[in-house]
Amino acid sequence: MGLGWDETVYVSQVGSHAPAAFFSAPRARGVPLLVAPIASWSSSTALLRVYLAVLSGLGLFVALRVWRGLFPMRVLAVAGALFATLWVTLFYGPQAMPNYWVAIGALACAGCFLRAQADRFDRAALWGVGLSAALMAWMRPTDAVYVTLPLLFLVVCVRRWWRPRLLVALVAGLVAGAGEWVVEAYVSYGGLAQRLSDGSKIQGGLGWNIAVGDQMRSLGGRVLCRPCTGAMPAPPVMLWWFALPVVAVLGAVIAVKARRGVNSLLLLACAATAAFPYLFMIGYAAPRFLLPVYILLAIPAADGLIHLLTAPRGAWRPVAVTLVTLGLAGHLAVQFVVLERTVHGTTVSHQDWADTATELHRLGVKPPCMLTGYEGVPIAFYAGCSSVDTDGHNANTTAGAIVRAGQRIPVGVLIAPGEKPPAYARTWETHRVGHLMVYVAPAVQRGGAT
Known part of the structure; x- marks a missing residue:
């Protein structure tokens, strides 16, 4: 498929194929470091794609593994399948881009946070919180802040969630991941406030801006919707986007009844804060922006789907299984049609x-x-x-x-x-x-x- 515009910027920072491109204010150094093991000595795009595909698959496995014991295994398996078969996941997983890795860090961080809160002696969970927060901040510092807002609120403002070491691990991870970005702001961009201001200007000026329609237009395979004009995609292409939060809320209700509701509610809260800036504060859209939202909603959505399959009794169960199966089959068909079309258009350009x-x-x-x-x-x-x-x-x-x-x-x-x-x-x-x-x-x- 060849490297895209943003990919060439990131890869050029560590590769020898071409001089380093200008590194604008919003970008962070996480992706160049991620690709360095390959790009520093090889200019092969195919080798880089294979490396990132394998790494992204391992990352998804590890992030889901964190949740073992917090949800049934079948829920986690279905959640992984739902996320991994979205066209946007398959398209961006093997790319040198940051959003997929923010998504992996978000899921792992929320899971480790719950584990550390439940067991104050779980050192592995504390390390997991710090490392996954660092991964997010390493890739996109501002996204990391939005994702972790519910975690910070709980550990600071809710007495029964108060864990000093958990707060230290979370903050230390964010600082460690964003530290280089902050230092670089003072060295090369005129200070942190100036870098944030420049980043806002590059993104069209962050402020109140309803971009829900922009994100919907990007679902048809527009990798960058700027300016985001034109017709909406066909209804079957957008249906999953509306169904995902609905089924996720259903899953959260089921989880509350099963006494694991706090797990699903935390995922919904992190998904909401992660989605907010890209739905209401930015004047354009790209489907990759919402990858962290999709992965956070995948577990409660999987819980809801399994309930739809198993709750009906008697003659209704075959009907429910048939309807859900047909719906998922149609969903997969749509995802792969959009994926093929997007890959073809991107390859040509x-x-x-x-x-x-x-x-x-x-x-x-x-x-x-x-x-x-x-x-x-x-x-x-x-x-x-x-x-x-x-x-x-x-x-x-x-x-x-x-x-x-x-x-x-x-x-x-x-x-x-x-x-x-x-x-x-x-x-x-x-x-x-x-x-x-x-x-x-x-x-x-x-x-x-x-």
Whole structure:
């Protein structure tokens, strides 16, 4: 499938295929460290995908294993199957992206929290709380805070939940995971407040913004819905999204009657706080944003489904089994149709970047080189060049610096159809590459294309 835009940014931080891309304020260093065991010595995308697929499967197993004893094994098995067969899980599990790992950390953290609260001498659970909180903060510090808000509230504000060591483990994990991000804020971004402000601007300005409709539009396979316009997906594509919270609430009611209600209610609370910023505070959508929500709802939803299968008696039981089975079969069919369509479209767009990079090499824009302009970040990675911008979210240089670089190394400016090149590049040699126009600096003109 090739690496996506965000993936090229993360992988370039530790790989040798291309210079490190600009690391904007909202990003954290968790993903570069996650991929470093492969990306630091190999440029093979297939090898990286296999590594991440295996790792993501192990992560899901460990996160579910934490809940053994808190829920019946059949509930955990069904929960794992529900989460693992969502198209968004299958699509992002093998990708160098942070949201899946926030989801794994969220599920493990909530489970270890309940274990540590029930047994103050359970050191393994305390370590689990700290490590899973660190994993979330390592990947996305702000997401980690939202996920753990219910845990912090319980351990601080509810007397019978008060466990000093549990609070220390939770806070220490968050601090350890976010520590590098905070230090980097002061070193490279003008301070923590400035980095948070810059991150908010890049995400469109965080504030009250109902993005429920945006998330619904992304369910059809739009990996980034920005701006999020156009028609809604077909009803069968969205049905599971509405059914999941309903069945999860049903499962929580069942759990309360079975005297394990606190477990399900905690999962629902963490899912609600994790979902809040992406449903009500951001002006665009991506399906991966809600992965932590889906995994937290999976266990109570599995509990609810099993109840629907086993509660009816007599002649009603075959009817219930048939209806639930047909519903799940239809759900799986929809998930895999959306997955196949999304993978196909993504593969085509990423191949366009690779083809553009190949053509740039033919024109003489070869490493060491520099690219700027439309889709410059991923195309630069594929071409082995550095990527720069003079404005926008990835601004990291000036027009003068680009002109000076163009006198020493191959520099290309990528222009989208209908757009005009910047003033400094208007006299440069022009080439059409696919649907783009490329303006090549004088250094390449003097050396000649090869």
